[in-house]
Amino acid sequence: MSSHSIQIRINGRVHQATVESRLLLSDFLRDEAGYTGVHVGCEHGVCGACTVIVDGQAVRSCLMLAVQADGCSITTVEGLAAADGTLHPVQQALRDTHGLQCGFCTPGIVMTLAALREAQAAPSEERMLAALSGHLCRCTGYQGIRRAVRQLAGTPAESAHE
Amino acid sequence: MKPAAFDYYAPSSIEEACRLLSEAGGGATVLAGGQTLMPLLALRMSQPFIVVDITRIAALKTVTRGDGCTRIGPTLRQNELIAHAEIGRALPSLVTAARHVGHHQTRNRGTVGGSIALGEPAAELPATALALGASVELRSLRGTRRVPLQDFYFGPYATALEPDELLVGIEFPDWPAGTSWLFREIAQRPGDFALVGFSGAVTVQDGRISRAGLAWFGMGPTPIRARQAEAALLNQNPEQIDAQAIAQLAIADTAPFDDHHASAEYRRTVGRRLCAKLLSETLPARQAA
Ligand code: FES
Ligand code: FES
Numbered sequence: 001m002s003s004h005s006i007q008i009r010i011n012g013r014v015h016q017a018t019v020e021s022r023l024l025l026s027d028f029l030r031d032e033a034g035y036t037g038v039h040v041g042c043e044h045g046v047c048g049a050c051t052v053i054v055d056g057q058a059v060r061s062c063l064m065l066a067v068q069a070d071g072c073s074i075t076t077v078e079g080l081a082a083a084d085g086t087l088h089p090v091q092q093a094l095r096d097t098h099g100l101q102c103g104f105c106t107p108g109i110v111m112t113l114a115a116l117r118e119a120q121a122a123p124s125e126e127r128m129l130a131a132l133s134g135h136l137c138r139c140t141g142y143q144g145i146r147r148a149v150r151q152l153a154g155t156p157a158e159s160a161h162e
Numbered sequence: 163m164k165p166a167a168f169d170y171y172a173p174s175s176i177e178e179a180c181r182l183l184s185e186a187g188g189g190a191t192v193l194a195g196g197q198t199l200m201p202l203l204a205l206r207m208s209q210p211f212i213v214v215d216i217t218r219i220a221a222l223k224t225v226t227r228g229d230g231c232t233r234i235g236p237t238l239r240q241n242e243l244i245a246h247a248e249i250g251r252a253l254p255s256l257v258t259a260a261r262h263v264g265h266h267q268t269r270n271r272g273t274v275g276g277s278i279a280l281g282e283p284a285a286e287l288p289a290t291a292l293a294l295g296a297s298v299e300l301r302s303l304r305g306t307r308r309v310p311l312q313d314f315y316f317g318p319y320a321t322a323l324e325p326d327e328l329l330v331g332i333e334f335p336d337w338p339a340g341t342s343w344l345f346r347e348i349a350q351r352p353g354d355f356a357l358v359g360f361s362g363a364v365t366v367q368d369g370r371i372s373r374a375g376l377a378w379f380g381m382g383p384t385p386i387r388a389r390q391a392e393a394a395l396l397n398q399n400p401e402q403i404d405a406q407a408i409a410q411l412a413i414a415d416t417a418p419f420d421d422h423h424a425s426a427e428y429r430r431t432v433g434r435r436l437c438a439k440l441l442s443e444t445l446p447a448r449q450a451a
Binding site: 001002004020021022024027043044045048051057058059060062063064065067068112130131133134 | 170171196203265270351352
């Protein structure tokens with residue numbers, strides 16, 4: 001089994017490490033780099049909890065090898081809020097609308113929505129909802145998350161039950 | 163769930179990749195976008211000795227147009243395909259198909275060639291490429307060969323690709339002006355594999371159908387061309403087509419199975435309706451009628 005020396009920029013900081021070829025990026029981010037905001041649910045690409053931003057794109061970090069991220073720039077949920085603690089607009093929207101309960105799925109959802117806003121100043125509600133099909137949430141029933149999306153898109157909230 | 167140990171190589175040239183595959187004597191697996199391979203590794207359903215990551219080979223990402231075809235490099239990401247204006251103009255149904263592959267996050271990594279080479283029978287891209295008359299270029303140290311997709315798929319995940327061969331390009335012939343594009347799938351949720359799917363292109367010139375390519379996905383052990391329906395469409399006046407009869411012929415070429423998602427009978431029934439509806443909605447002369 002081969003090992004490789006890699007250099008990855010995570011949340012603006014350069015990390016150097018020697019990794020086994022089979023090490024998943026999700027495990028590298030959590031166990032070696034300490035970014036435990038990267039949640040691993042299914043570990044085989046189904047749930048979306050492990051989503052991070054790699055070179056501007058939302059990807060599932062359990063479906064990448066750490067060695068494949070050599071030379072890449074990665075943002076995890078830890079890298080979103082401002083230094084003074086001001087939340088990223090996506091985080092604020094989820095908080096405002098009760099878009100999370102246990103919070104396990106949340107970092108992945110936040111990263112997908114943050115990546116869309118990075119690529120395009122104001123992604124449409126449809127576009128955000130379509131991208132969220134790649135995330136499973138076992139708590140909220142998704143309605144709070146939908147409200148957060150509506151808030152981000154600037155569409156008026158629907159009825160109170162919604 | 164952790165992959166078993168393997169050696170990882172990320173060659174920078176096609177030649178180097180082919181040499182690695184040849185030397186591994188069948189013990190190597192090609193890694194492109196990894197959206198299928200990584201789960202297989204994590205579940206240890208696949209335990210290669212060597213993983214050859216081809217995404218650092220610049221020559222495998224290019225898209226070229228000319229000589230009557232569009233040539234797509236295998237490591238073009240599915241979302242890059244969707245955003246590619248030239249492909250969108252030349253092969254609109256391929257872009258529509260790509261929008262149905264997995265989820266936004268997996269399309270950011272997943273590649274066109276990865277899906278074509280895998281040969282999942284219910285996948286959107288293989289059937290669409292088959293309907294459009296695509297062929298694949300396979301390279302090894304032994305040489306290069308071109309295989310039309312209709313000769314490429316043998317069974318679920320079984321293809322003509324030899325262990326020492328690398329898919330280096332997918333070629334789509336140009337379709338002339340006057341082509342209508344057909345694509346629809348029935349799936350339980352967005353991102354799921356299709357229970358039933360149909361994809362195709364039909365060209366009308368001088369009031370007659372001059373060319374037709376139709377294929378099913380999720381309707382048998384491979385993507386399946388609807389050859390009888392294609393033949394029946396040729397030289398017909400599109401206004402006089404009996405969409406129900408054509409759909410019946412199209413279904414005759416399928417071999418659907420029962421599984422826990424749907425019965426074969428359900429697939430046939432839904433497929434027949436879906437095909438008839440697509441034909442009658444899409445052919446331009448009929449819309450005008
Ligand atoms: S942990 Fe990566 S998708 Fe579930
Ligand atoms: S908030 Fe608990 S899984 Fe989504």
